[in-house]
Amino acid sequence: MIDVLRHQLNPEARILPKEEVDELLNRLKCSKTDLPKIKLEDPVSVALKAKQGDVIEFTRKSETAGLSKYYRVVI
Amino acid sequence: MIDLPVKYKEYAKSKGIDENEILKKYENSLIDPYLPIGIIAAQSITEASSQATLKTKHVVGIQEEVKTSATLPRLMEIFDARERPESPSMTIYLNKEKIKDLKDVEQFIYRKLVEIKIKDILLDYEVDLVNQSIKLIFDKNSISENMIDFNKVKDLLKPFNIEKDAEYSIVIKPNYKEFHKEALKIINKIKNITISGIKGIERAVTKIENGEFVIKTEGSNLKDVLELEEVDPSRVFTNDIIETYQVLGIEAARNLIVKEALKTLAASGLKVDIRHLYLVADLMCWEGNVVGVTRYGIVSRSPSVLTRMAFEMPVKNLVDASVFHEKEEFKYLFNNIITNQVIPVGTGKVRVVVKEDGNNGGNKEGS
Known part of the structure; x- marks a missing residue:
């Protein structure tokens, strides 16, 4: 079994707890359906054991902004 | 904030x-509010890549031993999200604990990495129609060159019913009703049997980068290479975006799109700001799978009929839209340009609203 999350191309990922999701949606003033998506069968969501409707937070290494956060909702 | x-x-x-x-x-x-970043990104990338068609690069010598396709076709491949690149290749970093010197690397490449098929060591074959048998003659030199155990070849040929085996030649007698018709098919089948290595990897070159060995290959098979214990599983890369998406997920695919596009542009001396590529890559990966910038991809997702029409195939799009009773809301750029209206970006988007209750203060508000 390959450890997908350890690969250099994949940014750090974690499932956001419920309170943080509410806080995030409040801050961005949007609903869950407006977020970018990730498939339920995607290797990353499989590795994190994510369920439908979860929000996964990625901490990307960006060349211009250092570290940046990106959110995807599991569909 | x-x-x-x-x-x-x-x-x-x-x-x-x-x-x-x-x-x-x-x-x-x-960026300022209502700045048309999409248009700017499109302009910045296409302006640079229009120079790529004019410059033909002539490389002298064997500096790049693994071939790579030219700039513009490769860029089209990346942004169209094609299934298989024209020249798939992998970059493999090795596990330092398992592999220590060049000899280990060589052994790894020949024994485990590069795919060796029977046709690579087959010298000749003879079909005997009377006895309904095929004699396979193997090349002694290439067997020893590729470090192949000949007993393994015999094992692989067992399903074809071995009749006689001598040194470097095997006679097989397959059980088929119409042997004379099937003989060539059988030989082709035998030729494509994999003896050792990983399916799809045709050639491998070793390089030394920063004091460690790096293997570059022709052909790509990310999933199987990742499972080998001699490689560093966090640093195995392929240039196939769809394959990366399937094995490592959408975020990895997004990073690879940026990386490959930047590499391709840099290879012909073009400079494009990475922010434009980030934008395109994010858009391509928005839906959770990789969608190309084509009329079947990103453009087909646009809710505006005129935007789709302006991209490609106007008649088909207009007919479809009228059949399905689609509405045009004039929210985007192209449809407002077509109908000769103010485009909703920059100052065209901002309107001054005056309150009727007598207060002089106007406030800015997006419509």
């Missing part, structure tokens, strides 16, 4: 500058 990126926070700390001062500058350097 905007958070200052970690990079700049560290910079402020190391130089002893007030963080708020940097934050002010950072906020000023962000």
